[in-house]
Amino acid sequence: MSTREHWRPARGEIPVEPGVYRFHDESGRVLYVGKAKNLRSRLSNYFQPLTSLHERTRRMVTSARGVEWTVVGSELEALQLEYTWIKEFDPPFNVQFRDDKTYPYVAITLGERVPRVMVTRTRGMEGARYFGPYTKVWAVRETIDILLKAFPMRSCSNAIYQRAQRTGRPCLLGDIGKCAAPCVGRVTPEQHRGIALDLASFMAGNDERFVRDLKQRMAAAAAELDYESAARLRDQVGALETALAKNAIVLAEDVDADIFGVAYDELAAAVQLFIVRGGRIRGVRGWVVDTELDVTLAELVDTVLQKAYDDGTVPAREVIVPAVPDDAAALQTLLGERRRAANERGAVTVRVAQRGEKAALAQTVATNAQGALRLYKTRRSGDFTARSQALADLQEALGLESAPLRLECFDVSHLGGTNQVASMVVFEDGLPRKNQYRTFAIPQARDDTDALYQVLRRRLAHLDRGVSEETGAAAVLADSGDAAVGDGEVVQESTRQSFHYRPGLLVVDGGQPQVEAAARALHDEGIDDIAVCGIAKRLEEIWLPGNPYPVILPRTSDALFLLQRLRDEAHRFALRYQRTTRSRDIRSRLSTVPGLGPTRIKRLLQHFGSVARLRAASTEEIEKVDGIGAVVAAAIHRELRDGAGV
Numbered sequence: 001m002s003t004r005e006h007w008r009p010a011r012g013e014i015p016v017e018p019g020v021y022r023f024h025d026e027s028g029r030v031l032y033v034g035k036a037k038n039l040r041s042r043l044s045n046y047f048q049p050l051t052s053l054h055e056r057t058r059r060m061v062t063s064a065r066g067v068e069w070t071v072v073g074s075e076l077e078a079l080q081l082e083y084t085w086i087k088e089f090d091p092p093f094n095v096q097f098r099d100d101k102t103y104p105y106v107a108i109t110l111g112e113r114v115p116r117v118m119v120t121r122t123r124g125m126e127g128a129r130y131f132g133p134y135t136k137v138w139a140v141r142e143t144i145d146i147l148l149k150a151f152p153m154r155s156c157s158n159a160i161y162q163r164a165q166r167t168g169r170p171c172l173l174g175d176i177g178k179c180a181a182p183c184v185g186r187v188t189p190e191q192h193r194g195i196a197l198d199l200a201s202f203m204a205g206n207d208e209r210f211v212r213d214l215k216q217r218m219a220a221a222a223a224e225l226d227y228e229s230a231a232r233l234r235d236q237v238g239a240l241e242t243a244l245a246k247n248a249i250v251l252a253e254d255v256d257a258d259i260f261g262v263a264y265d266e267l268a269a270a271v272q273l274f275i276v277r278g279g280r281i282r283g284v285r286g287w288v289v290d291t292e293l294d295v296t297l298a299e300l301v302d303t304v305l306q307k308a309y310d311d312g313t314v315p316a317r318e319v320i321v322p323a324v325p326d327d328a329a330a331l332q333t334l335l336g337e338r339r340r341a342a343n344e345r346g347a348v349t350v351r352v353a354q355r356g357e358k359a360a361l362a363q364t365v366a367t368n369a370q371g372a373l374r375l376y377k378t379r380r381s382g383d384f385t386a387r388s389q390a391l392a393d394l395q396e397a398l399g400l401e402s403a404p405l406r407l408e409c410f411d412v413s414h415l416g417g418t419n420q421v422a423s424m425v426v427f428e429d430g431l432p433r434k435n436q437y438r439t440f441a442i443p444q445a446r447d448d449t450d451a452l453y454q455v456l457r458r459r460l461a462h463l464d465r466g467v468s469e470e471t472g473a474a475a476v477l478a479d480s481g482d483a484a485v486g487d488g489e490v491v492q493e494s495t496r497q498s499f500h501y502r503p504g505l506l507v508v509d510g511g512q513p514q515v516e517a518a519a520r521a522l523h524d525e526g527i528d529d530i531a532v533c534g535i536a537k538r539l540e541e542i543w544l545p546g547n548p549y550p551v552i553l554p555r556t557s558d559a560l561f562l563l564q565r566l567r568d569e570a571h572r573f574a575l576r577y578q579r580t581t582r583s584r585d586i587r588s589r590l591s592t593v594p595g596l597g598p599t600r601i602k603r604l605l606q607h608f609g610s611v612a613r614l615r616a617a618s619t620e621e622i623e624k625v626d627g628i629g630a631v632v633a634a635a636i637h638r639e640l641r642d643g644a645g646v
Helices: 039-047 054-064 075-089 138-148 158-167 189-203 208-222 229-244 296-309 328-341 356-382 384-398 446-460 472-478 493-500 512-523 558-590 600-606 609-616 620-621 630-643
Strands: 019-024 030-036 066-071 096-098 106-108 118-122 128-131 258-265 269-278 278-291 319-320 349-351 406-415 418-428 438-440 505-509 531-534
Touching: 019 039, 019 075, 030 054, 030 075, 039 054, 039 066, 066 158, 066 620, 075 296, 075 328, 096 128, 138 189, 208 229, 258 296, 258 356, 269 296, 278 296, 278 356, 296 328, 296 418, 328 349, 328 472, 356 384, 356 558, 406 446, 406 558, 418 558, 438 446, 438 558, 446 512, 493 620, 505 512, 505 558, 512 531, 531 558, 600 609, 620 630
Parallel strands: 258 319, 319 349, 406 505, 505 531
Antiparallel strands: 019 030, 019 066, 096 278, 106 118, 106 128, 258 269, 269 278, 406 418, 418 438
């Protein structure tokens, strides 16, 4: 097999100019495409010792059998060429986008002699103007139905329009005033086109002008005692105001911005885009990104901005992102060219919103992105086929005799070596069994591995006792000193008997040291038919006992996704119990202070919001709490500092 040293270029052969590079395998398939301001500096990062490379970068480099590059004249040209190559070669190690839906748009077919307004999920009609995308097709249809009262233009199909022309009778929309009926000559095609242009202008953000104009005309008609016209104009004003109420003003009327939010973890990222035109949210779009190589937020934003306008969507003058990419100047130039190609004026600025209404809206977009990521992970974990495949993949990757239908994961949590606790979470058939979660208090341990060893010994000691009676199970737990806690409430006695069920796989949060500690606990308990593995944070490596090298699962693997959820759930549960223990501990310490009862302790914790802030507070700050005098404040400060070993 060819090694990296056989095909890596000499440092002096790599130019220092900006350019685009691509790694390929032995068959010539492009594995990764990247751009660089300085090709030599960038490519040298890939040829460091393998042990110093990030795991996913190491996988790409060891799979490659060559690298090529193209020198370009500027950073902008590098950005354009990188984008072209990614679209052409679809490299597996670049960010992979998964947009699982086509979004509805409002289209006004200005290319037709008699334009029509329609809701569509496809784009590309010649001469049509598109508005959106939107998230709910029913909401778009409802808004269009309201707007037709103010802009009575054609919304029927060509077949209905031609039938009305032949019969000389308009459809129902013409009779109820939601269409000006150009099919039967009530308005000329030129007059109808004017209505269509007005609706397009309204949709583009010039909405307040129409409302003001209609109100002025209504007032003038009323002054002339033309009450019929005034009533019709009043209805149109009401229709426009109703439509505008569905899309509330969030920014000043002159704001034209695309606001991006990104939420990501080690395996995936969710992107949300709010399209703001004329100070109103005109469309919302979201998609999911699977990341292969380790990328920073700024690098992810760089790729997201290229993807977002891939379908011909015109960028806003202002693009607000959570992090500014390094090549922001080149991106602004590229996006500006796309605006000019669409005959839109104004340059594009890419920036982070620091304060004010835009920052508040950016936070809202980020919250939506976090929700979208949670929803994506929930739906993926709820897929029976994906769960079955995950268990089968785990069986194959770890060399198990059968698929591990019951998974138990353990995590240790502490605060600076104090208040050590541990958690056990249980997944059966790929789904959490929260009524079987457990927490463990750890009186004393040298380090995390020793704590993990103790916890596993305590848990494994119950496997072969065959406890089936509720009271017996409760007694076993009481003897071990373990707390049995579910998600948000104490587990009932009837569920505790499950503590003796045998897992198919034990998972620990950590790398090789933690796995070896777990294997030692299994050995000391005389158990040799339960497998154990560990999942290390960040690199997402799977470690097995006695193996110096980790098992690397594909980043898009359902098995890795399941292990990550299991590990994250164990970490969350342990952290929550550790915080509860800390709070209980400080309440116990404060109760020894003379003159400090439960009510004042509650006020203290509510005032400072956390134990850490209370410990860090000065005597003067403690004295500001209602009901706490100088003497008691000094006693509290002294007690907490002594307890912290200060």
